[in-house]
Amino acid sequence: MEWEVVIGLEVHVQLSTQSKLFSGASTTFGAAPNTQACAVDLAMPGTLPVPNAEAFRFAVMFGLAMNAEIGHRSVFERKNYFYPDLPKGYQTTQLAEPIVGPGEIEIHLEDGSSKKVRLHHAHLEEDAGKSLHEAVFEEGHGMSGIDLNRAGTPLIEIVSEPDLRSAAEAVAYLKKIHSIVTYLGISDGDMSQGSMRCDANVSVRLKGEEELGTRTEIKNVNSFRFVERAIKVEAERQIDLLEDGGTVVQETRLYDSDKNETRSMRSKEVANDYRYFPCPDLLPVELSDDYVEQLRSELPELPDAKSARFASEYGLSAYDADQLTQERALADYFETVAKASGEPKLAANWMMGELAALLNREELSIEQSPVSAEHLAGLIERIKDNTISSKIAKQVFEAMASGEGDADTVIEKRGLKQVSDTGAIEQMVDEVIANSARQVENYRNADESKRPKMMGYFVGQIMKASKGQANPQMINKILKEKLDALL
Amino acid sequence: MAVDAQTVEKLAELARIAISEETVDEVGKRLGNVLHLVDQLQAVHTEGVVPMAHPLDEVQVLRPDEVTETNQRDEFLELAPQSEQGLYLVPKVID
Numbered sequence: 157m158e159w160e161v162v163i164g165l166e167v168h169v170q171l172s173t174q175s176k177l178f179s180g181a182s183t184t185f186g187a188a189p190n191t192q193a194c195a196v197d198l199a200m201p202g203t204l205p206v207p208n209a210e211a212f213r214f215a216v217m218f219g220l221a222m223n224a225e226i227g228h229r230s231v232f233e234r235k236n237y238f239y240p241d242l243p244k245g246y247q248t249t250q251l252a253e254p255i256v257g258p259g260e261i262e263i264h265l266e267d268g269s270s271k272k273v274r275l276h277h278a279h280l281e282e283d284a285g286k287s288l289h290e291a292v293f294e295e296g297h298g299m300s301g302i303d304l305n306r307a308g309t310p311l312i313e314i315v316s317e318p319d320l321r322s323a324a325e326a327v328a329y330l331k332k333i334h335s336i337v338t339y340l341g342i343s344d345g346d347m348s349q350g351s352m353r354c355d356a357n358v359s360v361r362l363k364g365e366e367e368l369g370t371r372t373e374i375k376n377v378n379s380f381r382f383v384e385r386a387i388k389v390e391a392e393r394q395i396d397l398l399e400d401g402g403t404v405v406q407e408t409r410l411y412d413s414d415k416n417e418t419r420s421m422r423s424k425e426v427a428n429d430y431r432y433f434p435c436p437d438l439l440p441v442e443l444s445d446d447y448v449e450q451l452r453s454e455l456p457e458l459p460d461a462k463s464a465r466f467a468s469e470y471g472l473s474a475y476d477a478d479q480l481t482q483e484r485a486l487a488d489y490f491e492t493v494a495k496a497s498g499e500p501k502l503a504a505n506w507m508m509g510e511l512a513a514l515l516n517r518e519e520l521s522i523e524q525s526p527v528s529a530e531h532l533a534g535l536i537e538r539i540k541d542n543t544i545s546s547k548i549a550k551q552v553f554e555a556m557a558s559g560e561g562d563a564d565t566v567i568e569k570r571g572l573k574q575v576s577d578t579g580a581i582e583q584m585v586d587e588v589i590a591n592s593a594r595q596v597e598n599y600r601n602a603d604e605s606k607r608p609k610m611m612g613y614f615v616g617q618i619m620k621a622s623k624g625q626a627n628p629q630m631i632n633k634i635l636k637e638k639l640d641a642l643l
Numbered sequence: 644m645a646v647d648a649q650t651v652e653k654l655a656e657l658a659r660i661a662i663s664e665e666t667v668d669e670v671g672k673r674l675g676n677v678l679h680l681v682d683q684l685q686a687v688h689t690e691g692v693v694p695m696a697h698p699l700d701e702v703q704v705l706r707p708d709e710v711t712e713t714n715q716r717d718e719f720l721e722l723a724p725q726s727e728q729g730l731y732l733v734p735k736v737i738d
Contacts, residue, residue, distance in 0.1 A: 173708045180711030189729040190720065194712040198719060210708035231696040238659050240733040253696070287736055301730030429657055434696045439703035 157399065158363040161391040162371075163326050163356055164276075164318035167333050168311050169343045170283065170351040171214045176308035177282045178205030178248065183309050185349055193285070193304035199244040205437055207232075211310040212441065213451065214342035215255045215280050218312060220452050221336050222275050224259025229442050230280070232435040237428055240302050241285035249281035249313075251432050253440075256312070261336075262460065263328040264478055273329050274317040283309040318357065318368065323387040327380050330354060331482065335459045339484045347379050354378075356387055359404070360394045369394070370404040374411050374418055386411035390418045462487055470500035479508060485522045489529045496533035499540055506532060510553050526557045535563040543567060544574050547624050576627040578634070581618075584626060585634050588617045589642075600643055611635060645675040 176183055179196035196203045219226045231253040234246040256278035262270050285304035314333060320326045334352060337343040345352050359371035374390055377383045390411075394404050409418040457465070459481045466477035466487075481487045490507060494500035511532065515525060535552055538544050544552060544567060555566040567573055575581060589596060592614065599610050611632070618631050646654075651671045655662045662670055716729060725732035 175708050175710045175712075180706070180709060182710045182712070188716075190716045190731070191714040191729070192712075193719070194715070195719075206706040207703060208708050209705035212705060236657075240731075240736055287733075288730065289735065297732075298735050299725070299732045300734070300736045301727065302733055303730055431657070436697065438697075439699065439701050440696045441703045441705070 159360045159391075159395050160363045160365070161322055161387070162318050162359045162361060162368055163320035163323075163387060164371075165314075165316045165320065165326060165329060166355040166357070167314040167316075167330065168283075168353045168355075169218075169314065169333070169337050169345070171211055171310040171312060172341070172343050172351075173208055173210045173214070173310055175208060177208050177211050177280065177310035179308055181308065187305055189301070189303040190305060193307060197243070197304055197308040205248065205435075207438065207441060208310060211280055212255065212443065214310075214340070215278065215312050216443065216448060216451050217340050217342055217455065218278060218314075218337065219256035219259065220448075220455055221340055221458055222256070222259040222261055222278070222314075224275055224278070225257030226443070226448050227253055227255045227257055228445070228448070229253060229440050230255040231440045232280075232438045233432045234435050235430045235432055237430060239284070239287075240300065241287050241304070241307065243285075243304065243307065247281060247284065248435055248438070250279035254279035255441075261329075261332055263325065263332050265324060265328050268475065271319075271325065273319045273325075276315040276317050278312050278314040281311050281313055283307065283311050318359075323384040323391070326356060326387055327384045330380060330383060332459070335482050335484075339456060339458055341456075350378065354383055356383065356390075358387055358390045358394070360391055360398065369398075370406050372404065372406065372418075373408045375408055375421065377411050382411060382413050385413070385416055386418060389416055393418065456484075459487075466490070470494055470504075472500065472504055476504045476508065480504060483522060489522055489525070492529035493533045493536065496530060497536035497540070499536050502536045502539065503532070506536065506553075510550060514553075514557055526559065527553065531556050531562050538563050538567060542574060542576060542627060544572055545624065545628055548572050548574065551624075572625060574627050575622055575625050576630060578630070581622075581626055581630050581634055582638075584618050584621050585614075585631065585638055588614055588621065589638060592617065596639070596642060599639055607639075611639070614639070644679075646671040646678065 173183060175181060176197065179194050181194040181197055182192045184192065196205060216226055230250055232248050233251045235249050235251075236246040238245055254277045256275075258277060259275035260272055261275065262272055264270050283306050285302055285307040288301040288303065316329065320329055334345045334347075337352070338345045343351055347353070354377050356374045356377065357371045358374060359369035361367065361369040372390060372394070374386050377386050390409065397404060405420075408421045410421050411418050463474075463477040463481040466472050466481060467474055470477075472480070480490045486507075490500075490503060493503040493507070497503055511525065511527065514520075514527070515522065518526070520526070532553075535549055535556065538552070539546055539549050551570075552563050552566045552572060555570065556563065560566050560569070595610070595613055599607060602610055614635050615628070615631055618626060618635065619628070645668070648667045648671060651662065651667050651674065654674075720726040720729070720731070723731050
């Protein structure tokens with residue numbers, strides 16, 4: 157039997173406004189507990205919410221970037237449930253008339269293929285506070301602590317149609333959302349701080365089947381890697397269950413990354429019934445066509461457009477262009493290097509090679525790169541003008557990474573300048589030939605077709621003698637002339 | 644028609660309110676009266692009428708994104724039955 161996995165994602169993205177969705181309390185991350193929870197956030201009697209215009213601006217920008225319909229009129233509703241981190245007893249959210257309607261984006265997969273994923277809608281809502289269950293208290297009084305700093309922080313919840321067919325597609329979709337929100341500058345997209353959270357609806361069906369299988373919802377998976385693993389392991393669980401003649405129960409499950417398994421969050425409580433109704437404290441929000449069109453005209457260049465431009469303007473391969481445009485900061489870095497050095501392809505190669513390896517090794521983001529775009533451009537210029545070989549350039553790069561200054565400083569200080577002086581190279585070639593009688597003999601006796609390969613030995617020796625600083629093209633030329641003269 | 648006892652208990656659970664056994668019937672009867680009122684409203688011919696989201700036919704005014712609140716944590720914490728290390732304490736909750 158061949159199974160097909162069907163996935164829909166609900167992604168929560170924290171909007172990076174200064175103040176909350178309905179109050180003037182700060183949203184700064186990491187403040188001391190409850191110092192940013194005001195009377196509105198705490199649901200004190202007599203308080204009234206006033207919506208934040210910036211949250212709407214961000215939500216509309218997102219909708220436009222997703223090629224979605226914009227809700228010119230949107231309405232807040234109350235979603236009722238009880239939990240200590242939700243002081244009002246309801247979450248103010250949107251249901252029937254959300255700010256962003258149906259849309260569509262294209263995702264790019266590792267095999268180079270693309271796929272369209274439909275957006276069901278996206279709505280504005282407020283975040284809840286945090287419950288701390290762990291041993292934060294010295295006395296073991298067995299109680300939970302509530303920090304309401306996050307309560308009321310604006311979120312957009314982005315709901316996809318069940319268009320994703322594998323864990324890899326789900327990750328590609330998530331990365332695309334991440335890329336769009338960070339390009340727009342409407343969220344920092346930091347999954348480790350919870351600025352972007354993901355719930356995955358997973359079901360399986362036999363290939364060719366029209367009807368969807370029973371789905372389960374995996375809650376709050378907080379990294380790209382875990383999303384991939386959680387979906388894989390949940391799909392496997394469902395397939396095993398069905399193949400053994402069982403049935404999938406519609407329920408919420410939690411992913412345990414230590415055990416790499418999902419488990420039921422089933423509770424004894426009555427199934428939730430959120431009893432939505434329009435929030436009487438808030439009037440419908442209306443946005444004019446002019447306002448929406450103004451925002452459309454101000455949208456920055458988005459990842460797909462940038463990728464296409466990088467391919468045409470700089471002659472990059474589709475793959476390279478795609479890689480370099482996933483993050484706005486990375487794309488900006490590339491453009492700085494490409495423009496300053498005039499060598500876009502070398503810039504791309506260095507960024508995806510040495511620079512990526514360095515950042516990976518040091519666990520740094522591109523913004524934290526110890527080698528600035530200007531320094532990398534300087535290095536590429538020295539490769540281009542033959543001051544150094546690419547091999548020596550790697551040494552210079554490492555030196556720049558450890559803070560020894562720009563390329564020229566490192567080359568000067570370490571005496572790495574490439575030897576392009578014909579006399580000096582000839583002398584080295586002569587020495588190596590004189591010291592390699594046996595290899596010279598072999599070369600002379602070898603078939604002509606095999607000779608080019610045999611030159612490698614001599615080149616290696618000369619490079620070694622020059623400490624890698626001799627100009628390789630010149631070595632090749634001079635060596636060939638001298639060896640052929642011996643034939 | 645009165646709301647049956649089972650529904651009253653479910654609603655009480657959802658609303659997290661305690662309703663004593665003796666009052667279940669009475670509450671059911673009163674809820675039934677409210678529903679009767681709703682039935683009368685439902686009977687009104689509303690075809691072609693766009694539902695309103697609010698009794699006032701007005702549009703929401705938005706506020707500029709500015710931090711206007713100051714930290715009044717200590718005053719708020721004093722209102723809570725229990726607090727520690729700046730946190731409100733509640734009976735243990737586990738997901």
